[in-house]
Each structure stands twice: as C-alpha cells, then as structure tokens.
Amino acid sequence: xxxxIGLLIFLGLLATLLIFPxxxxxxxxxxxxxPSLTGNIEGGFRLVDVDGSRNKFREHYNLDTGPRLLNLSLxxxxxxxxxxxxxxxQANGVGGDPYQNYSLLVNKDRLYTFEASFKKSDYFYNxxxxxxxxxxxxxxxxxxxxxxxxxxENTDFKLTIKPENLFKLTLGYSRMEKEGTTFLxxxxxxxxxxxxxxxxxxxxxxxxxxASAEFSLSIFDFYFEQDYRKSxxxxxxxxxxxxxxxxxLHESQTVKESLQxxxxxxxxxxVHTLLFDKLDLSTNLVYSNSDFDVDINRPKxxxxxxxxxxxxxxxLNKKIWIWDMEASYSLLNSLTVHGIGQISELKQNGxxxxxxxxxxxxxxxxxxxxxxxxxxxxxxxxxPLKDLSLNGxxxxxxxxxxxxxxxxxxxxxxxxxxxxxxxxxxxYTLGFFWKPLTSLDFMGRVLIGEFNNPYTNISSTDTENIKxxxxxxxLRTLAFSATHAERNTENTTTFFKxxxxxxxxxxxxQPVAKLDLNVGYTLQEGKSFxxxxxxxxxxxxxxxxxxxxxxxVNGAFVAEYQARSNILSADALYAITKKIKxxxxxxxxxxSGTISFHFxxxxxxxxxxxxxxxxxxxxxxxxxxxxxVLNANDYVASVVTLSLGLNF
Numbered sequence: 001x002x003x004x005i006g007l008l009i010f011l012g013l014l015a016t017l018l019i020f021p022x023x024x025x026x027x028x029x030x031x032x033x034x035p036s037l038t039g040n041i042e043g044g045f046r047l048v049d050v051d052g053s054r055n056k057f058r059e060h061y062n063l064d065t066g067p068r069l070l071n072l073s074l075x076x077x078x079x080x081x082x083x084x085x086x087x088x089x090q091a092n093g094v095g096g097d098p099y100q101n102y103s104l105l106v107n108k109d110r111l112y113t114f115e116a117s118f119k120k121s122d123y124f125y126n127x128x129x130x131x132x133x134x135x136x137x138x139x140x141x142x143x144x145x146x147x148x149x150x151x152x153e154n155t156d157f158k159l160t161i162k163p164e165n166l167f168k169l170t171l172g173y174s175r176m177e178k179e180g181t182t183f184l185x186x187x188x189x190x191x192x193x194x195x196x197x198x199x200x201x202x203x204x205x206x207x208x209x210x211a212s213a214e215f216s217l218s219i220f221d222f223y224f225e226q227d228y229r230k231s232x233x234x235x236x237x238x239x240x241x242x243x244x245x246x247x248x249l250h251e252s253q254t255v256k257e258s259l260q261x262x263x264x265x266x267x268x269x270x271v272h273t274l275l276f277d278k279l280d281l282s283t284n285l286v287y288s289n290s291d292f293d294v295d296i297n298r299p300k301x302x303x304x305x306x307x308x309x310x311x312x313x314x315x316l317n318k319k320i321w322i323w324d325m326e327a328s329y330s331l332l333n334s335l336t337v338h339g340i341g342q343i344s345e346l347k348q349n350g351x352x353x354x355x356x357x358x359x360x361x362x363x364x365x366x367x368x369x370x371x372x373x374x375x376x377x378x379x380x381x382x383x384p385l386k387d388l389s390l391n392g393x394x395x396x397x398x399x400x401x402x403x404x405x406x407x408x409x410x411x412x413x414x415x416x417x418x419x420x421x422x423x424x425x426x427x428y429t430l431g432f433f434w435k436p437l438t439s440l441d442f443m444g445r446v447l448i449g450e451f452n453n454p455y456t457n458i459s460s461t462d463t464e465n466i467k468x469x470x471x472x473x474x475l476r477t478l479a480f481s482a483t484h485a486e487r488n489t490e491n492t493t494t495f496f497k498x499x500x501x502x503x504x505x506x507x508x509x510q511p512v513a514k515l516d517l518n519v520g521y522t523l524q525e526g527k528s529f530x531x532x533x534x535x536x537x538x539x540x541x542x543x544x545x546x547x548x549x550x551x552x553v554n555g556a557f558v559a560e561y562q563a564r565s566n567i568l569s570a571d572a573l574y575a576i577t578k579k580i581k582x583x584x585x586x587x588x589x590x591x592s593g594t595i596s597f598h599f600x601x602x603x604x605x606x607x608x609x610x611x612x613x614x615x616x617x618x619x620x621x622x623x624x625x626x627x628x629v630l631n632a633n634d635y636v637a638s639v640v641t642l643s644l645g646l647n648f
Contacts, residue, residue, distance in 0.1 A: 042615075044644060103117040209229075279327065283324070314351055326340050379392065392430045400423075428448045440471070624636050
C-alpha cells in the first residue's frame with residue numbers, strides 16, 4: 001500500500017518540480033499568462049480514548065490515535081502552456097483513517113488526460129454478541145451471527161488521448177485487493193445445540209485492464225472497448241471452539257484452503273446517432289468468453305458430524321452475449337417517448353470432481369447451463385408547462401433457464417437432473433417534477449416491481465419504492481426541505497417481508513453573514529420477518545404454502561427485526577472575528593425495537609487564522625453508545641483532533 005501512496009505523491013511532486021519550471025520558461029518566451037499554483041495542506045494529530053466496547057466503536061468510527069495528513073490539495077493552472085493546462089494532486093485521511101484516498105490528474109485540453117488514484121477502506125462489523133430468539137423461547141448469543149474486519153484497496157490508472165477532439169483513445173488499469181478475517185457462527189446438531197465458529201480469512205485480488213476508442217463518422221458516433229478481468233480468490237477455512245475469538249477477530253488453526261480463479265475478456269461495441277433532430281438511437285453489443293477454475297479443500301462439516309472433509313477441483317466455461325437498443329422520439333415539443341429492448345444469452349458448462357463427499361465416494365459432476373432473457377420497456381415524458389414534467393413507464397423481462405447436472409459416482413450409476421424454469425418481471429414507474437415558483441419545487445417517484453428469480457422457484461419478490469421531496473427557499477438566507485421514502489418488499493413464495501419508511505425535514509438559516517445554522521430531524525421505521533424450518537424438508541420443497549406446512553413444528557426458525565429511530569442533527573458555525581471561528585455539531589439517535597439503543601455525538605470546533613494563511617483547528621468529540629439490554633456493547637469515547645493548515 002505504501003508503495004502506491006508513495007508513487008502517487010512522487011508523481012505529483014515530480015510533475016510540480018519538472019513541469020512548473022519548464023512552463024515558466026515557456027511563458028517567458030511567449031509572454032503569456034504566468035502559471036499559478038494554489039492549494040492547501042492540513043496535518044495534525046488525533047487522540048482517541050474509548051471506555052467500554054472498543055469493537056463497537058470500531059464498527060461506528062474505526063478511528064485510532066496517531067498523526068494524520070488530513071488534507072492535501074495542489075492545483076496548477078497553466079492555460080497558456082503547450083505542455084499542460086491543469087494539474088491536481090489530492091490526498092485525504094493519510095496515516096490510518098478508515099477511508100484514505102489519493103488522486104492525481106494531469107490534463108491538456110484537446111490532447112490528453114492522465115488520472116491516477118488510490119483508495120483504501122477499512123471495514124469492521126460484529127454481531128456476535130446479539131441474541132436471536134428461537135421458537136422454544138431460548139436465546140443463543142451466536143446463532144446466525146457474524147463478524148468481519150476487512151481492508152479493501154483500489155488502485156486505478158487511466159490515460160485518455162484526444163488530439164484536437166478528433167477521436168478518443170483510452171487505456172486503463174485497475175486493481176482491487178481485499179484482505180482480512182470474517183467469522184460465521186451457527187448451531188451444531190448436538191443436543192442441546194452448541195455453537196461452532198467458522199473463520200474464513202479473506203485474500204482476494206482482482207485485476208482489470210481496458211482499452212477503448214471513440215470517434216465519429218458523419219452522423220454516427222462509435223465506441224469500442226476491450227476489457228480483461230483476472231481474479232484470484234483464496235478461501236481459508238479455520239475452526240476455533242471458543243466463540244470469544246470472533247470478538248477480537250484473530251486467526252485460529254488452519255484447516256483447509258481453497259482457491260478460485262477467473263479469467264474474463266469482455267468486448268463492447270456501441271453506435272449512436274440522431275436523426276431528423278427528433279429520433280435519438282443507440283445500440284450496444286457485449287460479448288464475453290470466460291474461464292473459471294476452482295481448487296476445493298472444504299473442511300469437515302461442523303453441523304453434520306458424519307460428513308468428512310471434501311476435496312475437489314473443476315473448471316467452468318461461460319459465454320455471454322447481450323444486445324440492447326435504446327430510442328427516444330420527440331412526438332411533440334412537450335412529449336417524448338423512450339423505448340428500450342434487450343436480448344441476452346448465457347451459456348456455461350463445466351466439470352467438477354469431489355472426493356470424500358457425504359457418500360464417501362468419488363463424484364464427477366457435469367453442469368450445463370443456458371439462460372435466455374429478453375426485455376422490453378417504454379417510458380413517456382410529458383412537459384405540459386415550462387416548470388412541470390411528468391413521466392411514466394413499464395418494463396417487462398422474460399427469462400428461461402435450462403439447467404442440467406450429471407453426477408457420475410464411483411461406483412455408478414450416473415444421476416442426471418434436468419431443470420427448466422421460466423419467469424417474468426414487470427416494473428412500473430411514475431414520477432413528476434414541479435417548480436411553481438423560483439423558490440419552491442416538488443419531486444416524486446414511485447416504482448412497483450414484480451421480480452421472479454429464474455434460478456429457483458422460491459425467490460419471487462414484490463417490491464414498492466416511493467420517494468417524495470419538497471424544497472422551499474422563501475429568503476436567500478433561509479431554506480427548508482422535507483422528504484418521505486418507503487420501501488416494501490415481500491417474498492411471494494416463502495415467507496419473508498420487510499418494510500422501511502423514512503420521513504425527514506431540514507432547515508438551513510443564515511441570520512447574519514457570520515453565522516450559519518442547520519438543523520434536521522428524521523424518523524425511520526423498519527421491520528422484517530422471515531420464517532423457515534430445518535425440521536421439515538417440505539419447507540424447502542419450493543412450496544408457496546411453506547408457512548402453513550412449517551408452522552409450529554419443532555426446530556422452526558423465526559427471525560424478526562424491527563426498529564423505530566428518531567434522528568436529530570444540528571450544526572452551527574460562527575465567525576467571531578476575521579481570525580476566530582467556533583462551531584458546534586450534534587447528532588443524536590434514539591432507537592427502540594429489537595436492539596434498543598441511545599447514540600449521541602457532540603462536537604465542538606475552534607479555528608484560528610494566523611498570518612501568512614496559516615490556520616489552527618481544534619475539534620473535540622464526545623461520543624456515547626448505550627444499548628438498553630446488552631451492556632457489553634456500550635462505550636463512551638473522546639476524540640481530539642489538533643491540526644495546522646496552510647492555504648496558498
């Protein structure tokens with residue numbers, strides 16, 4: 001990681017040191033505008049003190065004590081130069097913050113653009129300590145719980161060559177690296193049930209190469225792109241009998257390791273044109289022929305003691321082609337119709353061999369897949385008035401899956417399992433935007449969808465999404481906004497249902513030039529319910545009446561989650577003098593339901609502007625988290641950040 005960070009900063013500083021003098025020399029010859037370099041740099045030290053659950057604090061903030069480069073921004077303007085026009089180097093959160101990013105851009109209009117970036121994100125999440133209710137009234141602290149601590153790094157390079165805007169040639173490379181540790185927990189088949197902990201360290205690398213070309217001939221615009229993706233994913237399986245190990249996310253004794261590799265070239269071609277100033281047409285073709293290899297070493301099943309460890313290897317070939325077309329036609333000045341169509345096909349076949357399966361035999365499996373899909377859709381956009389637009393549309397998708405798996409056991413006989421499934425999706429949308437006054441506007445959108453999964457008969461889902469927003473600015477210094485959102489999802493063949501609703505209001509006010517005030521309030525309500533049974537096989541038999549079949553049987557599993565949260569936020573910034581600024585920001589959450597808690601984050605800020613554009617900032621945060629039932633997750637944290645910045 002440090003090599004990539006150093007590379008970006010080195011490139012930026014090298015560009016500054018080498019290009020800047022060269023440009024200055026050139027400007028002296030041409031008597032043009034002198035180049036300029038502006039920006040800011042801010043560094044400091046952060047002190048973090050946590051009393052209570054350090055893991056819960058990491059889940060919320062993941063901040064640590066230490067020095068930081070909080071912000072770096074260099075902007076060069078060389079508009080009269082023949083070498084470049086713009087130069088920009090930026091960095092944020094350097095030194096250990098959970099979200100760090102670096103970017104470099106060098107640009108010459110009508111000639112080239114070079115971009116490089118690096119992003120690092122650290123994630124920590126832990127639900128190991130939360131109980132789950134069972135039908136018998138007992139609670140098991142580790143059932144279906146999980147935890148993970150992972151780090152993801154993304155590196156991107158892109159060079160675009162655009163001589164006099166005659167054409168564009170782009171070359172790029174991206175790399176994603178993900179590592180860390182994840183934990184899963186579940187009940188064993190022992191009586192009474194016990195908890196087992198499965199540890200799966202993450203080690204994944206994904207490389208992506210691409211090249212594209214854009215140009216125009218007559219009334220047609222052409223775009224071609226060739227991509228190549230290479231992915232390597234190592235899956236480690238570890239076993240630890242002590243559930244407390246998950247809390248600290250440390251690794252245990254290695255049992256087995258598996259490796260998955262993917263090699264995927266992707267070709268794209270697109271053509272666009274505008275006919276008669278009324279008909280906008282575009283068509284796109286995508287084709288991919290990829291290979292996937294897997295080397296399996298699966299540990300002994302912790303839930304079925306009779307199942308031995310499994311080893312295996314296999315390969316899969318996948319061919320995909322997608323053709324789509326979009327069209328927009330202006331029937332009237334106020335009425336436009338949009339249409340889409342898509343046809344796609346996926347074919348895959350491969351072979352995988354298992355040794356030491358539950359049958360204690362050798363199994364050769366051949367998989368043959370074919371998925372055919374076509375989609376059509378239309379949308380009308382109507383603008384009856386200058387400040388009023390209405391739209392509505394429908395999209396219909398049909399999918400068919402032909403799936404065959406041939407299992408050749410040693411000893412025989414072979415077993416062939418053909419499956420043919422068909423499904424269709426329908427999505428309806430309605431929306432509007434209205435601005436009756438310069439200071440007032442309304443926006444609304446509704447989506448109603450029926451989604452059917454072609455892979456199984458138990459994944460059909462109905463969904464409704466609703467969003468509404470109003471904004472009002474009666475004065476230049478006063479602004480209001482209000483939002484309403486709903487998302488309802490229901491599985492129509494098994495029993496799963498979730499509902500989410502959010503209502504919010506925000507106010508921004510600047511009573512005087514030196515004072516900025518903002519306040520917001522949001523009420524969120526959510527509920528989900530799922531039901532299945534491990535005791536009755538009929539519950540998994542693709543039966544839409546699974547709830548009736550499984551209701552009341554021993555071993556049935558009910559997962560219910562509900563929450564009602566009141567979220568209040570406010571901030572204020574006041575310039576006491578030209579040199580002194582003070583600020584206050586508050587965030588408070590009161591949540592009741594499955595996990596009831598109180599959360600607050602109070603921050604105070606002091607800034608002082610010294611001569612020569614030097615600025616000192618001091619910020620103190622007092623953060624508390626208190627759960628009503630589980631005190632093991634409670635914490636009180638203090639975060640102090642002292643920084644010194646320079647603007648130039």
